[in-house]
Amino acid sequence: MTCLGFKNTRTFIQTFKDDVRGSMTVFGLFFFLFSGILGAIALDVTSLYASRTHLQVAADQAAHAALYNLTVVGKDDVQSKLAAIEIVQATLPLGKHGVTITPDNIEFGDFDDATGTFLADEDGVGAVRVQTSFSDLNANPASAYLFRLLGFDSFEIYTSATFAIYAPGCLNEGFVANGIVDMQNHNVFGAGFCIHSNSEVQLQTNNEFKPGATVSMPGGRATVVVPGDKVDDVEGLAAALADDQLDLRVLSRIENMAYQYQNPTGTDFPNPGVSGDEIGWPSYITNRTPRHMGIVGEIDSATLTPGGVYFVNCSNENKGLTINSGNGPSVQEPVEVVTTTGNGKGRSKGNGNGNGNGNGSGGDSGGGTSPLPVLSEVIVITPCPVTFGQGSNVQNARIISLSDSSKSFSGSSGVSLGSLDADGCEENGAQLVTMGDMHFAANFAAYGSQIFSMGNIKFAATPGAPIDFKGISVVADGEIDMTSHVSAQAGCNPGGSGEAITASYFRMVR
Numbered sequence: 001m002t003c004l005g006f007k008n009t010r011t012f013i014q015t016f017k018d019d020v021r022g023s024m025t026v027f028g029l030f031f032f033l034f035s036g037i038l039g040a041i042a043l044d045v046t047s048l049y050a051s052r053t054h055l056q057v058a059a060d061q062a063a064h065a066a067l068y069n070l071t072v073v074g075k076d077d078v079q080s081k082l083a084a085i086e087i088v089q090a091t092l093p094l095g096k097h098g099v100t101i102t103p104d105n106i107e108f109g110d111f112d113d114a115t116g117t118f119l120a121d122e123d124g125v126g127a128v129r130v131q132t133s134f135s136d137l138n139a140n141p142a143s144a145y146l147f148r149l150l151g152f153d154s155f156e157i158y159t160s161a162t163f164a165i166y167a168p169g170c171l172n173e174g175f176v177a178n179g180i181v182d183m184q185n186h187n188v189f190g191a192g193f194c195i196h197s198n199s200e201v202q203l204q205t206n207n208e209f210k211p212g213a214t215v216s217m218p219g220g221r222a223t224v225v226v227p228g229d230k231v232d233d234v235e236g237l238a239a240a241l242a243d244d245q246l247d248l249r250v251l252s253r254i255e256n257m258a259y260q261y262q263n264p265t266g267t268d269f270p271n272p273g274v275s276g277d278e279i280g281w282p283s284y285i286t287n288r289t290p291r292h293m294g295i296v297g298e299i300d301s302a303t304l305t306p307g308g309v310y311f312v313n314c315s316n317e318n319k320g321l322t323i324n325s326g327n328g329p330s331v332q333e334p335v336e337v338v339t340t341t342g343n344g345k346g347r348s349k350g351n352g353n354g355n356g357n358g359n360g361s362g363g364d365s366g367g368g369t370s371p372l373p374v375l376s377e378v379i380v381i382t383p384c385p386v387t388f389g390q391g392s393n394v395q396n397a398r399i400i401s402l403s404d405s406s407k408s409f410s411g412s413s414g415v416s417l418g419s420l421d422a423d424g425c426e427e428n429g430a431q432l433v434t435m436g437d438m439h440f441a442a443n444f445a446a447y448g449s450q451i452f453s454m455g456n457i458k459f460a461a462t463p464g465a466p467i468d469f470k471g472i473s474v475v476a477d478g479e480i481d482m483t484s485h486v487s488a489q490a491g492c493n494p495g496g497s498g499e500a501i502t503a504s505y506f507r508m509v510r
Contacts, residue, residue, distance in 0.1 A: 041147075043145055043146055044144050044146060044147045047142070048157065051134060052159060054091070055159040056132075058159075059101075059131065059132040059160055060161045061084075061088065062130045062132065063084070063161040063163040064506060065084040065087045066080045066084035066106055066108070066130065067080075067506055068504075069083045072273070072504050073275065074276020075276070084130065085101055085102075085103070088101045088132065092132075097134070098140030099140065100132045100133060100134065100138070101130070105130060105131040108121065108122065109124035110164075111164035116509070116510075118162050118509075118510070126164060128162070129160060129510075130162075131159070133157060133158045134156065135157075135158070136156060141156050142156070160510070161508060162510035164506070164509045165504050165506060166505055166506075166507050167502060170194035170196040170216065170246060171248075171250065172473060173193050173194060173490045174195060174214075174473065175195050175480050176196045176248065176475045176480075177197050177198070177476040178197075178476070179197065179199055179476065179477075179478045179479035179480075180197060180199055180200055180201070180480075181195055181196070181482075182203070182479065183195075183203045183207060183486070184482070186484050186485050187482065187488075188487050189208070189209050190213060190490055192490030193488050194213070194216065195213075196214070196215075196244065200217055200224065201224050201225065202225040203224070203225070203234065203237075205226060205227060205234050209236030209240040210236060211236065215237060215242070216241070216244040218244070220241045220242055220244075221238070250452065251452060251454060251475065253503060254434075254454060255270040256270060256279050258381060258433075261290065261381055261400070262290055264289065282396070283499060284306065284307060284376075284396055285307060285378075286308075289309070290310070290381075291310050293311065293312045293313075294313065295314065295315045296321070297321065298322040298323075299322075299324075299380075301324070301373050301374060301375035301376075304380070305378075306377035308378055308379075310378060310380050313383060313384065314383075317385075320384045320385035320387055320403070320405075321382050321386050322388075323386055323387070323388050324372055324388075324389035325388070325392035325394060375392065375394045376394070376395040376397050378398075379398045379399075379400070380397070381400045381402070383401075383402045385401065385403045385407055385436070386399065386401050386403075387407075387412075388410070388411035390414055391412075392414075392416075393416050394416075394430040395417075395418055395419055395428035396428045396429070397430050398430065398432075398499075399432050399433070400434070401435065401436065402435055403434065405437070406436065406455075407436070408436025408455070409437075409453075410441075411444070412441055413441055413443045414443045415441075415443075415445075416444070417445070417451075418447035419447055419448075423492075424467075425491070425492035425493070427447070428447075429448030431450045431499070432449075432450075432451045433452045433501070434453050434455070435455070437455035437458070438457045439457075440460065442460045442461075444468070445469065447469070449473075450472065451475070452476075452501065455476070456478035456479045457474060458482075459482055460482075460483040461483070461484075461487065463484070464485070465485070465487060467487050468488065470488070471489075471490065473500075
């Protein structure tokens with residue numbers, strides 16, 4: 001006989017085992033706990049990522065501000081760091097976020113592109129590295145929320161940013177304009193050389209672009225103008241085309257540069273926001289006090305002592321100022337130079353490289369004469385239009401015209417800038433700077449040099465010359481019009497030789 005109590009117990013156990021009522025409640029409890037864990041992770045992780053993003057933005061802003069104030073505005077390293085910290089504190093207020101950056105978190109130095117390495121240097125001006133943080137050291141770690149249940153009350157977050165100065169390739173080696181760049185026939189551009197316009201490039205079909213050359217403008221292929229739209233008929237053009245736009249901020253240096261050279265100790269720059277950005281005294285200038293040469297119609301390289309700064313006014317504004325110098329390497333014909341020997345005048349023929357000799361005659365004594373020396377190691381500033389005499393060569397010098405006329409700079413046949421050494425590499429680069437237009441006639445050549453115009457630039461090269469331009473930078477706020485037979489190559493030293501005029505462009509490298 002079975003015990004009733006045991007039977008009821010066995011029945012209860014069997015019933016309980018088979019009964020599924022309330023099983024979802026247990027599942028729901030586990031699901032709720034799992035959802036809570038996921039929610040905690042999502043909430044805290046989202047909060048931490050948001051904090052990290054705020055820190056990263058602040059580091060990026062601080063790095064850019066520090067380098068900009070150091071190199072462009074002209075502040076010292078202490079002032080530049082303080083300016084960067086002000087930017088961060090505007091983004092991450094002290095009252096809410098605490099101290100996220102200190103001057104010790106900002107390091108100036110240089111950046112090695114080859115190795116991708118930042119090199120800290122107290123005297124460096126090429127790069128900056130900035131670190132921002134929420135840390136225990138500064139008593140402002142990022143707070144946790146539901147992670148507190150797991151024993152994590154806060155987290156430390158560190159971010160960094162590195163900015164470096166660079167120069168766009170087109171501004172180192174090329175013809176660059178805000179307006180149209182127009183080229184005619186039979187021009188050849190070598191690897192590494194750049195043609196750029198911020199509007200459009202126009203060219204004929206019988207031009208050639210070697211592999212590695214660049215032709216850029218906003219819109220690229222859609223903007224370039226070729227007769228009959230025959231882009232593919234221009235040798236190398238299709239591969240050279242690029243869609244790009246450049247900020248020609250280097251042009252804003254012109255007025256500041258002219259002001260500085262006339263007022264060496266002055267601080268009232270026309271463009272004070274860019275007063276520190278490589279306005280620059282060339283190393284060959286040993287006397288920064290301007291020498292006023294009075295009102296004249298003509299000067300030559302023999303009258304200018306190397307190492308000086310000369311301000312020259314012209315006797316006739318319409319006629320302007322003529323500058324005569326020794327013969328340059330692009331001269332195709334002998335150039336007659338008039339000099340004085342004894343009480344008479346002699347004439348001699350230069351042979352294109354400044355080595356001409358001649359037998360002078362005239363006056364009471366006659367006698368041999370020598371060609372003018374090359375114009376070098378001086379700065380010449382004038383409010384007048386400048387005309388360069390036939391065959392003039394300028395090396396390691398800066399000529400600045402404040403005239404805004406249509407021929408602020410002009411020259412007869414054979415004007416050249418810089419020179420080539422025995423290995424065919426550019427050297428002794430010169431700079432021409434003007435507020436107006438430039439117009440150079442046939443046989444113009446330039447090596448390792450720079451030309452800046454607030455107007456338009458027009459020039460003609462030498463038919464048949466193997467190299468007219470090497471390692472040069474030509475920048476116009478207006479248009480560039482080059483005629484036929486231009487042969488342009490990148491230089492042996494990217495960025496040009498001589499004392500280059502530069503502007504600071506920034507990029508984030510890390």
